[in-house]
Amino acid sequence: MTSGLGAALAIAKKDILSQFRKKFEIFSMFLFALIAVLAFSFAVVTGGSVSEEIGSALLWVIIFFTGMFGFAPIFLSESETGTLRGLATAPIPAWSVYLGKVIYGFLLMGVVEIFLIPIVTVLFGFSLLNDIPLAITTFLVGTLDLAAVGSMASALTMPSESKATVFPLVYFPTATSGLMLLIEITKIIVLGPGLIPVLLIFEILLAHMIAMLTLSASVFHFALSP
Amino acid sequence: MSNMAIIAENLTRRYGYRVALREVTLGFSEKGIHGLFGSNGAGKTTLMRVISTLLRPHGGSISVMGFDPQEEPEEVKKRIGLVGDKPLLYEELTGVENLKFYSKLFGLSSTFFVSQVENLAQWFGIKSWLEEPVKNLSTGLKKRLDIVRSLIHDPQLLLLDEPFSGLDKDTTEDFWEYLNGCRNLRTTIITTHNLALGAALCDEYVTLRKGIVISQGPISDFDQTL
Numbered sequence: 146m147t148s149g150l151g152a153a154l155a156i157a158k159k160d161i162l163s164q165f166r167k168k169f170e171i172f173s174m175f176l177f178a179l180i181a182v183l184a185f186s187f188a189v190v191t192g193g194s195v196s197e198e199i200g201s202a203l204l205w206v207i208i209f210f211t212g213m214f215g216f217a218p219i220f221l222s223e224s225e226t227g228t229l230r231g232l233a234t235a236p237i238p239a240w241s242v243y244l245g246k247v248i249y250g251f252l253l254m255g256v257v258e259i260f261l262i263p264i265v266t267v268l269f270g271f272s273l274l275n276d277i278p279l280a281i282t283t284f285l286v287g288t289l290d291l292a293a294v295g296s297m298a299s300a301l302t303m304p305s306e307s308k309a310t311v312f313p314l315v316y317f318p319t320a321t322s323g324l325m326l327l328i329e330i331t332k333i334i335v336l337g338p339g340l341i342p343v344l345l346i347f348e349i350l351l352a353h354m355i356a357m358l359t360l361s362a363s364v365f366h367f368a369l370s371p
Numbered sequence: 372m373s374n375m376a377i378i379a380e381n382l383t384r385r386y387g388y389r390v391a392l393r394e395v396t397l398g399f400s401e402k403g404i405h406g407l408f409g410s411n412g413a414g415k416t417t418l419m420r421v422i423s424t425l426l427r428p429h430g431g432s433i434s435v436m437g438f439d440p441q442e443e444p445e446e447v448k449k450r451i452g453l454v455g456d457k458p459l460l461y462e463e464l465t466g467v468e469n470l471k472f473y474s475k476l477f478g479l480s481s482t483f484f485v486s487q488v489e490n491l492a493q494w495f496g497i498k499s500w501l502e503e504p505v506k507n508l509s510t511g512l513k514k515r516l517d518i519v520r521s522l523i524h525d526p527q528l529l530l531l532d533e534p535f536s537g538l539d540k541d542t543t544e545d546f547w548e549y550l551n552g553c554r555n556l557r558t559t560i561i562t563t564h565n566l567a568l569g570a571a572l573c574d575e576y577v578t579l580r581k582g583i584v585i586s587q588g589p590i591s592d593f594d595q596t597l
Binding site: 155162227 | 423424425426427444445446448449451453455456457458459460461462463464468472473475476477478504520
């Protein structure tokens, strides 16, 4: 029997391969992110830049909403095609199915962010280079946090008849607390270090991400076998 | 009782207020082909889902190959193969990629995987289609590939939910011949509302009506007029 982590990696690899071939979700994510960045840059950028507070908030709001296009179909497509039953009847722990989807969501969002963040920093005229290690760690933890919440929201939405309506109702409230922390940390990175105790906020973000991951993973078997 | 593949006692499952299985008590012996008969809404698929750990019972108990699906789901899962109404295949992946993915979830060695694919693909006539993306295959070929997927880990218990629906004559004959050949090697449970076909293939039967067992026993006792 395969290990839980091995199964999670196999599920993530399968999803990445499928996505690489159909390209539907990633194209929607890129398109939305690009339109949102352009719209905001026309609306709020004056004199080549926006204030650090607004820029940091806009960056994460764009990532937050872009995530919807990638996270919502994570389980919904498996549920609609029936392949979820294949995962549910495989001799692997339920948490490995969830973890596999989180890894996939994280990588999908990560690819979008690699292109999105440079465009945002150029168009909004602010820099994340004041504290590069913290910036990278924040984006890694933040993206993992959103992927953890988004994957669980997608799983919880499966039994619903109006999935498109229910997904945001689950995703928004659960992801908002993490989103606020991410905006706050990014603002500190942009303003420069030493202004606010950033480590404390980062620890809360890390705790939020760990809580979301472990809580979702521990109850995920109810989503697979109702 | 040790030679029983399935033992259910007072098994109950509801969907909301609707009772799909009402205190079902039945047994299927190990090896052979067993039929689960009944018209639409009789509870056949619900029972198959409870056996395959996809649904939790709301009352009573069930033992599958000597294990409780609630207490030891992974022990049950590694012993079962499931073919449902929809193929549990990923459209963007090729046939062999699908089979490899499931083999990883089942923790199969590469030697065993290669020999299983070789034998099963040969038997079901899909060898030349394995490198083709599933989305390019006809319905019949998808069904053949799905049957191979369900058998890839050589399950002790094969669960077939309406396996012959949508199959052409050749695929039906091949599958029939395969099932006959494995009659003494594994336990197979088939749901069907095609009573003539079921009576010709099965050794034992259970007939359900509105979630209640109305008759069961050796196929020689089966009365199609019930």
